[in-house]
Amino acid sequence: xxxxxxxxxxxxxxxxxxxxxxxxxxxxxxxxxxxxxxxxxxxxxxxxxxxxxxxxxxxxxxxxxxxxxxxxxxxxxxxxxxxxxxxxxxxxxxxxxxxxxxxxxxxxxxxxxxxxxxxxxxxxxxxxxxxxxxxxxxxxxxxxxxxxxxxxxxxxxxxxxxxxxxxxxxxxxxxxxxxxxxxxxxxxxxxxxxxxxxxxxxxxxxxxxxxxxxxxxxxxxxxxxxxxxxxxxxxxxxxxxxxxxxxxxxxxxxxxxxxxxxxxxxxxxxxxxxxxxxxxxxxxxxxxxxxxxxxxxxxxxxxxxxxxxxxxxxxxxxxxxxxxxxxxxxxxxxxxxxxxxxxxxxx
Numbered sequence: 001x002x003x004x005x006x007x008x009x010x011x012x013x014x015x016x017x018x019x020x021x022x023x024x025x026x027x028x029x030x031x032x033x034x035x036x037x038x039x040x041x042x043x044x045x046x047x048x049x050x051x052x053x054x055x056x057x058x059x060x061x062x063x064x065x066x067x068x069x070x071x072x073x074x075x076x077x078x079x080x081x082x083x084x085x086x087x088x089x090x091x092x093x094x095x096x097x098x099x100x101x102x103x104x105x106x107x108x109x110x111x112x113x114x115x116x117x118x119x120x121x122x123x124x125x126x127x128x129x130x131x132x133x134x135x136x137x138x139x140x141x142x143x144x145x146x147x148x149x150x151x152x153x154x155x156x157x158x159x160x161x162x163x164x165x166x167x168x169x170x171x172x173x174x175x176x177x178x179x180x181x182x183x184x185x186x187x188x189x190x191x192x193x194x195x196x197x198x199x200x201x202x203x204x205x206x207x208x209x210x211x212x213x214x215x216x217x218x219x220x221x222x223x224x225x226x227x228x229x230x231x232x233x234x235x236x237x238x239x240x241x242x243x244x245x246x247x248x249x250x251x252x253x254x255x256x257x258x259x260x261x262x263x264x265x266x267x268x269x270x271x272x273x274x275x276x277x278x279x280x281x282x283x284x285x286x287x288x289x290x291x292x293x294x295x296x297x298x299x300x301x302x303x304x305x306x307x308x309x310x311x312x313x314x315x316x317x318x319x320x321x322x323x324x325x326x327x328x329x330x331x332x333x334x335x336x337x338x339x340x341x342x343x344x345x346x347x
Contacts, residue, residue, distance in 0.1 A: 013142065016059045016248030019120035020051035021091070022155065023063060025083045026070050027051065033075055040069040045249040045271055055299075056252055059245050060142070063122060067148050078186045080154025081193055087162040094236055095119060096163065098229035103221045105168050106214030112163075115233045123156050123205075134175055135214065139205045150181055153205050158193055160207065168216055174209050178202035244285030246278070247292060254296045261320030264289040298334045305343045312339045 027048050030037040037048055044062050051058070071079060090096065095115050102108040109127065116125055123139040130136065139156055141149070157177060165172045173195040183200040190198040194207075243251070253267045267289070268278040282289060297319045304315045316327030316339075331339050 013060045014245055016057045016062070016243045016245050017117075018058050018060060018063055018122075019054075019118070020056050020058055020063075021120050022083070022122065023051045023058070023066055025086075026067070026074075026079075029074065029079070029083065030070070035073050035075075037070065037073075040066045040073070045245065046252075050252045053252065053255065055255065057243065057248050059248070060122065062245065063120075064143075064145060064148060067122075067151060071148065071151060077184065078154065078189050080151040080156075081158050081189055084155040084158025085162060085193060087159045088166060091159075092119065092163060094229065094232050098226070098233050099163070099167060100218070100220060101222055101226040101229050102218060103226070104214070104218055105164075105216040108167055108218070109214065111230065111233070115237055118233060118236050121156060123152050125156070125160075128206075133211050134208045135211050137207045137209065146181065149205075150179075150184060153179055153181075154190075157205075157207055161194060164213075167218070168213060172213065174207045176208045178204055178206045178208075180205050244287070246281040247285050247287045250278075250282070250289065250292050251296055254293060255300070258297060258300055258319050259317065294330075294334055298331075301331060301334075301339070302342065305339060308343070315339065 026040075027037050041047055044065060046058065046062060046066070050056055076082065092099070095112065095118050098115070099108040099111050102111055113125060113127055123141050126138050126140075128136040128138055137157075137160065139153060141152065145152070161172075161174070176196050177190065177194050177198045179198070179200050180202055181200060187198070187200070249271055250267055253270050254262065264278065265275050268275045271278065273281070279289065282292070301315055301319055304310055304318055312328070313324040316324050319327065321327035321330065328338055331337070331342070335342060337345070
């Protein structure tokens with residue numbers, strides 16, 4: 001039996017729907033070594049500061065290009081093992097919480113596969129059930145990328161290992177790890193990390209796990225809490241907008257500047273584009289600047305309205321409205337409710 005969640009098809013490489021977790025880890029690592037990472041983002045309409053926004057999304061193309069540029073600048077070879085090996089449950093956010101609240105290890109694995117896109121992975125994981133005593137996690141990429149494949153495999157499998165050890169205990173280890181690329185000069189680090197046999201130049205990138213781990217019960221299982229965590233994961237997955245790179249770039253420019261009520265000309269200038277070129281690129285993605293602006297303002301308004309210490313006028317001012325009546329009319333147009341009605345529904 002095969003369980004698979006497609007991460008990215010070839011027609012989705014320029015859709016900006018990936019969280020920036022991995023890129024943030026690379027930027028943090030660069031900071032530890034005093035490496036200037038600004039050049040990693042040149043020409044991609046991204047900055048190191050922008051990717052720290054939890055709402056920021058990038059495309060597969062942008063993420064892999066940053067990685068290509070980053071790896072040669074870092075003073076170490078085993079970057080993927082280093083980043084993945086530093087992961088813990090908190091790095092997996094809601095998904096990590098939902099997995100910890102599952103009834104057993106096998107169900108936690110199923111949850112992780114179902115909602116893997118919430119973490120923005122660059123490899124697609126699928127679970128293959130064998131007739132033997134092992135199950136296999138197979139990792140694939142939508143493109144051939146030999147220059148960064150070792151990093152991607154290292155980061156993914158070591159992250160999975162760290163999460164599995166947090167869920168099942170420090171004694172967890174795979175039966176073996178297979179990798180399609182030749183052994184790097186630091187191959188010994190793989191054996192140290194995974195505590196099992198590691199084979200290179202294999203047909204697949206995969207991790208074999210003893211089937212017995214799947215039945216391991218979790219002491220923290222709570223049916224109600226588990227369902228709540230799963231509902232939040234589902235909402236997070238459903239909220240991942242399939243925006244193009246230009247749309248996502250406009251959103252990143254707008255979010256910190258909503259109070260200024262920036263116009264399209266200003267955003268185009270910030271992106272080093274003419275207003276005409278920006279309008280055309282947005283049209284190619286089926287978007288209009290005014291619609292994006294309204295959507296970002298709506299998202300921010302709904303967050304601010306949860307704070308009942310803020311007046312409606314203050315919320316409107318944070319979104320660039322000097323007249324509270326104008327804000328009320330705009331919010332009603334965006335959502336079908338007045339700000340007060342929306343706030344009442346949040347209780």
